[in-house]
Amino acid sequence: MGAKWRRFWRINGAGLAFLSPWIVGFLALQVWPFVGSAYLSLTSYDVVSPPRWVGAENYRTLISDDPMFWSSLWITLRYAIVAVPLNVIAGVALALLLNAEVKGQAIFRTLFYIPSILPQVATAVLFGWLLNPELGLVNGILRLVGIEGPAWLSDKAWAPWTLVALAVWGVGGSMVIYLAGLKDVPTHLYEAAVLDGAGPFARLKSVTLPMLSPVIFFNVVMGVIGSFQAFTEAYVMTKGGPEGSTTFYSLYLFQRAWGTLDMGYACAMAWVLFAFIAITTALVFRSQKRWVNFER
Template sequence: MLPKREEQTTTTVPEVSSEPKFKQMEPLKPARRNVKKDNRNTTGYLFISPFLLGFFTLTIFPILYSLYLSFTDYDLMGTPSWIGLDNYVRMFTDDPTFWKSMKVTFFYAGIAVPIRLVFALLVAMALNKIVEMVGLYRTLLYLPSVVGGSIAVSIMWRQLFGNEGAVNSILGALGLPTHSWLGDPDTAIWTLIVLYGWQFGSSMLIFLAGLRNIPKTYYEASSVDGAGPVKQFFIITIPLLTPVILFNTIMQVIQGFMAFTPSFVVTNGGPVNSTLLYVLYMYQRAFEYFDMGYASAMAWVMLVIIAIFTALIFKSSPHWVHYESDNK
């Protein structure tokens, strides 16, 4: 037999194209502006323009202008004259009334704020137990906060604690000695503290909202373990309510330092400046002594004080405020 002829294998070499593998991309054309989107932006800015106008003209500009006035001598009539840091130097070194108002304000805020917070929390816990007609009770207890800071209520407070007011009338009817509450430097400030504590409605509602967010299963489980109401308050209510306590504390501290109406209407800072709150003294310097530059410097000092206290509260919050996300 003849041997088979081996088949010849041929290798095909791919042709090399002289054209480039990738064509050069054409430059991107600029995107056309979305006319519809621009119209919506213009409409949005048009709607918020009243707020922006009011914010810049009634908030930002007065703040910056007061900062400028704090370095000037300005009597509301003439032109402000630049005096540098003289207002601040005089405030801290040559104004005993400034330090008196500072002392009264710290005493007022240091006592009135905790009283309001504690009382608001207790009332909120009582309302949290009520099932029927809770809306009515909540409204009635909130009413003092709605009208509490008004001139009318301050006048009513002055009449209540006057020499012939309702408080002394009740004490006299009971055979107890009466007292000049607003005329005694030792008791006048306490009438304002009581008025501040009476306006607990807003803090109470915030506490009540926080209490409603605490699951009842926590209390049921602790009851099975033998925990009583007092122990439940300290191991469940307070820890879970600390974010709300933080918020209320900051808001009330700011309000306490900025209190003005009660001192102005009820006592006008007397007797012997025992109720001369800081903001009232600032008002007197501005509109009674016509020393607007000095009053503006006082305003910025109070801003720094409030900012320091707020920062300290926030700085301490990681040590006592507990959030639900911390356990995750």
């Protein structure tokens, strides 16, 4: 056994030495917090006092005694149901337009891509100014044409949809991925479709979308995961208001963790979110058999 270990270290020792900083970082920054949060979710912990074991009490309270849990979950689910399809539609539409040979193509691609690389906090602050009901540019333009704009962020009927629109505004990242997918569609398929008499819409339906479906699938999965973790825009722009209409699940989790220092409860919320995302993602993966074409 000793000879085998010496041979193992002689062959792999240098590689493991180079990997060791990453391994230590992964264990310290990923595995340990992961395991620690699972333990804390079964305790009552307020940072100041030592954790006190309560078992599944946090989970029971979440499900049966916390209406804000269900409200924030529904707000997040509704946001995902609307924002993800709109992002797919907008991203594919922009990619199709910018895939055409037009003058200034590179400029337009850059302009549409820039919003996706701006810091989320900066974007939220900027739109907070633009959508100010009294001094904002958007309502100022509406007044010029005789329309009194709404209170975009302080009216509970408008605030959730304003955040959806902000999510769609940052569609440039997925647009670039769709553009790459369009470049990968074999040209002979379009040529065959033209010979069969297919028009532009028929080619879109029969060639482009099926061949682009793996890319759409990827963006749907990433969009679902990202939507369920929506936080920054609501935190910066509305703080969860008005009347809790934009209190996303992650924002409510943050409020419980750092607003009331109820860390054990917040960890339980995090694990519920993890389970919810895992189940939803699994359902999306299961659905791919019906609409994703991996053949080339």
